[in-house]
Amino acid sequence: MNHYATKEGTARYRDRSKNMLPSDHFRESQGLWMSSIGFGTYLGNYDESTDIRYRDAVLRAVELGCNSIDTAINYRFQRSERSIGAALQVLFNDGKISRDELIIATKGGYIPFDGAPPKDMNTYFIETFMKPGIASSEDIVSGSHCMTPRYIENQLECSLRNLGLECIDIYYLHNPEEQLQEVSREEFNKRISAAFEMLEKKVSQGKIRMYGTATWNGYRQEPNAPDCLSLEELVGIAKEVSGEDHHFKVIQLPFNLAMPEALILKNQRVDGEMTSILEASWRLGVTVIGSSSLLQSQLSKNLPDFIGVCLKGLETDAQRAIQFVRSTPGISSALVGMSKINHIEENMKVAKIPPASIEDFVKLFASEEE
Numbered sequence: 001m002n003h004y005a006t007k008e009g010t011a012r013y014r015d016r017s018k019n020m021l022p023s024d025h026f027r028e029s030q031g032l033w034m035s036s037i038g039f040g041t042y043l044g045n046y047d048e049s050t051d052i053r054y055r056d057a058v059l060r061a062v063e064l065g066c067n068s069i070d071t072a073i074n075y076r077f078q079r080s081e082r083s084i085g086a087a088l089q090v091l092f093n094d095g096k097i098s099r100d101e102l103i104i105a106t107k108g109g110y111i112p113f114d115g116a117p118p119k120d121m122n123t124y125f126i127e128t129f130m131k132p133g134i135a136s137s138e139d140i141v142s143g144s145h146c147m148t149p150r151y152i153e154n155q156l157e158c159s160l161r162n163l164g165l166e167c168i169d170i171y172y173l174h175n176p177e178e179q180l181q182e183v184s185r186e187e188f189n190k191r192i193s194a195a196f197e198m199l200e201k202k203v204s205q206g207k208i209r210m211y212g213t214a215t216w217n218g219y220r221q222e223p224n225a226p227d228c229l230s231l232e233e234l235v236g237i238a239k240e241v242s243g244e245d246h247h248f249k250v251i252q253l254p255f256n257l258a259m260p261e262a263l264i265l266k267n268q269r270v271d272g273e274m275t276s277i278l279e280a281s282w283r284l285g286v287t288v289i290g291s292s293s294l295l296q297s298q299l300s301k302n303l304p305d306f307i308g309v310c311l312k313g314l315e316t317d318a319q320r321a322i323q324f325v326r327s328t329p330g331i332s333s334a335l336v337g338m339s340k341i342n343h344i345e346e347n348m349k350v351a352k353i354p355p356a357s358i359e360d361f362v363k364l365f366a367s368e369e370e
Ligand SMILES: NC(=O)c1ccc[n+]([C@@H]2O[C@H](COP(=O)([O-])OP(=O)(O)OC[C@H]3O[C@@H](n4cnc5c(N)ncnc54)[C@H](OP(=O)(O)O)[C@@H]3O)[C@@H](O)[C@H]2O)c1
Pocket: 039, 040, 041, 042, 043, 070, 071, 107, 174, 175, 214, 215, 216, 252, 254, 290, 291, 292, 293, 294, 295, 296, 297, 298, 300, 318, 319, 335, 336, 337, 338, 339, 340, 343, 344, 346, 347
């Protein structure tokens, strides 16, 4: 049995959902069948009741046709990874799901606490990272971000333990643009190159299957902004490090009805031509995952009526907001944070209908201009 998601495993999961969900809920990306709605685990308190809620939420989401799960080591101070780990253990022990059916993604870059904020931050950093030689204070940017190979390697090992996995399907550098607040573009590219080199090594060791950049501002800025990321440049670095067979294959960015930049802002240069990040990703063979589909729940109510006219067949604004993201050409999966069972059940109903047609999708933008 493979210890990671495979084409056969994810197709098996898709086919088992056939009676419940139309097959266009799953999209083939990087050789995997990924659900158009993914499970996010960012928000929530750092307490046991939220841990249990997230564990049960993962079980329900997987039951309802979501095979893509996203987290980060720093989410809820490592508790989100551990809650997912607890859920995976239940799923695998019950024999309901096999490892090769699920796509598990996590991220490293921010300094994570261990379950709860420490009493003294300096002591925690010294004991956890400095004394074992994992990171020094010079490695840290903005007081909280680090992406040296030694540090990321340590974080990846820690994520594997938290999740109880032998291999992670997608490993992201978390908000790498944070580094551009303090270092030059030249230094940033050197740091990216060193991190990519280490991540390629982890692919060859079987610890991860592919890697990428999960961002907040990086791909949404004007091209001349100090922290704008160029996908062509990043793919170029991956090629320098590992040739055409590199594994820099996925990016994540916020995308929702209130943050449509990935679709409409031409901030990426590819082959000398300015284009959007969605088009650039398609041209460069990189998968795009949309995050914050509900703008942290703000889009779950009071949407203008015309959105319901264009995105038909849905009962609630949260469903319409999710339908917008999963219907956008170039977005493989719409991540939604959902720790409550009633939210999962409401949101996964969207998967029962096809994504909006291009005609209806285009009307959405025309209506906005009227
Ligand atoms: N830079 C990055 O890498 C980055 C940044 C942002 C997000 N992400 C990823 O993307 C995921 C999604 O983003 P997000 O969690 O920030 O925001 P989000 O998905 O836009 O919203 C999550 C919030 O919406 C609530 N919600 C879910 N379904 C709802 C419904 N039907 N009605 C009303 N409220 C509902 C959730 O509540 P409950 O939890 O109570 O169910 C949660 O508070 C994250 O969890 C994370 O995995 C990555």
